[in-house]
Amino acid sequence: MISSMSEKKGEKGRIIFHVDMNSFYASVEISLNPSLKGKPLAIAGNPKERRGIIVTCSYEARKLGVKTTMPLWQAKKLCPELIVKAPNFDQYRKASTRMFQILREYTSIVEPVSIDEGYLDITEYVTDHPLKIAQSIQNRLLQEMNLPCSIGIAPNKFLAKMASDMKKPLGITILRKRDVQKILWPMPVSEMHGVGAKTAEKLHTIGMETIGDLAQGDEHQLQKLLGINGIRLKERANGIDHRRVDPESIYDFKSIGNSTTLPRDISSQNNLLTVLQKLAQTVSARLKNKEVYTTNIAVTIRYKDRTTLTRSKKLGNPIQEEMDIYQQAKSIFLKNWNGTPVRLLGITGNDLVDEKHAYKQLDLFTYEKDAKEELLLEAIDHLRKKFGEDIIKKGLKTSHKEGHTDTSFNKDFLLEDDE
Structure with missing residues (x-):
């Protein structure tokens, strides 16, 4: 019988888990092909291309110096016996779905934050010591799915996240406020x-x-x-974090945008593109100010008769620069504008990701294309040399529910500038 923590914990606070799968894509591949276990394995955007980029790798490969976002040729040089496989995102999504099904057997308060990590609030669902519950979760994921994970246990989300990073693979770490x-x-x-x-x-x-x-x-x-x-x-x-574990937060629709009502109805394509470029400049500045990238660009067109059209495009990779935003917006605009006078134009960047985590998204879209860009490899290498190896880490992926337009950047959502 599930007992309430209010009887056991009194005023001691909440019990939050952060479950983080270890080397998730590589682990899924090993679960599908057990002969790969114990071998240096890497998932690369395009194994056939010399300039492919490592999406993730097993811990055996990491011990030999192979790292995420490393060029494939460099990884093979460090580890000639490296086994390289192309990403199989259908299998990764299936594994993720099953993983969260298991987590929800322990509590209904589960907040997915990416394909391979999530928070649990077990405060009201404790039937045993939290450490034993974490061990049960870890053991089930390992036994039923052959997937290792690390778990952080703490009184809030921030400390739980920090704790789960402290021991990998297969770690369980308790981090209390008094330990901060x-x-x-x-x-x-x-x-x-x-x-x-x-x-x-x-x-x-x-x-x-x-x-x-x-x-x-x-x-x-x-x-x-x-x-x-x-x-x-x-x-x-200082170990203070009042955010609750929110199962609905995966539907947050995060956006940064800018729109403008034109001083007069305009039908000149060149003039309208000039307006778009100015909007792209503003959106780019706001993205940089928030330290985020966008993975989806939307363009809003309102005509003379006030009919409004919004069309969006999911991007291959995260963008932030003015010219990148403008080129995407221009393409959307020219494809959808009917040639009649325009009263308002807007550009919105949706599905935002932190600057720190933007490269995580490469493996979710067209990693292979970026693998062909030597400049990207050089830029990543430069960042690592300048700021340290941890400059590019795994991160969050935001999702949204169709029609849901709440935003944690309310002041920036399709703001209209008077001109």
């Missing part, structure tokens, strides 16, 4: 969940090198530097 100063504060601020490369750079300019520095930082200085996010990050660094 001893365990988290000595860590580099760049290793803190929620701190991207640009944010870490800004924090370094005011002498904040560790999580402890951030935790003890001046609030006014942080707010001036990072806005409200500065205060939020200081709270996180």
Whole structure:
């Protein structure tokens, strides 16, 4: 019988798990072909191309120096015996679906945050010690699916996420608030969940090198530097996080956009494209300010008779630059504009991903195309040399429910500028 934590835990707070699958794509391949177990395995965007990029790899490959986003030729040089397979996203999605089915057998309060990770709130569903429940989850995923995972146990989402990263593969880590100063504060601020490369750079300019520095930082200085996010990050660094585990959050529709009502109805294609370029510039600036990329571009056209048309395009890879946004918007506009006078134009970037996590999305779209771009490989290599190996990590994938238009960037959603 499931007993309520209100009887057992009193005012001690919530019990949150963060379940993070280990080397998920490679692990799924091994579960499908057990002969791969214990061997150096990599999933690459296009194994046939010399310039293919490593999407993920097994821990055996990692021990030999193979890393995510590494060029395939470089990985093969480090590990000639490397087994390389092309991504099989249908199988990965099936495994993900089954994984979350198992998690929901322990609690209905499950929040997926990507294909291979999610939060659980087990506070009201505890029948045993949380550590035993975590071990049960880990064992079931391993025995029933042959998939390893690491689990963080904590009183809130931030600490649970930090805990799950502390021991991989097959780790279970408990992180209490009283452990924050001893365990988290000595860590580099760049290793803190929620701190991207640009944010870490800004924090370094005011002498904040560790999580402890951030935790003890001046609030006014942080707010001036990072806005409200500065205060939020200081709270996180002190182990404070009031966010609830929200099963519906996977449907959040995150958007940043800009629209403008034209001073007069315009039918000149060149003039309309000029307006689009200006909108792309604004959207790009807002994306950079929020430190996010967009993976979906939408264009809104309102005609003289106030008929409004919105068309969107899912992108092969995340974009943020003005010219990239403009080219995508221009293509959508020219394909859908009927040639009559336009009253309003808008560009919106949907399905946002953190700058820090943008490269994760490459494996979800057209990783192979980017594998052909040597400049991308050089850029990734440059970032790693300049900011460290962890500059490009796995991250979140946002999803949305059709028709759902709430946004966590409300002030930026299709804002209209008066001209």
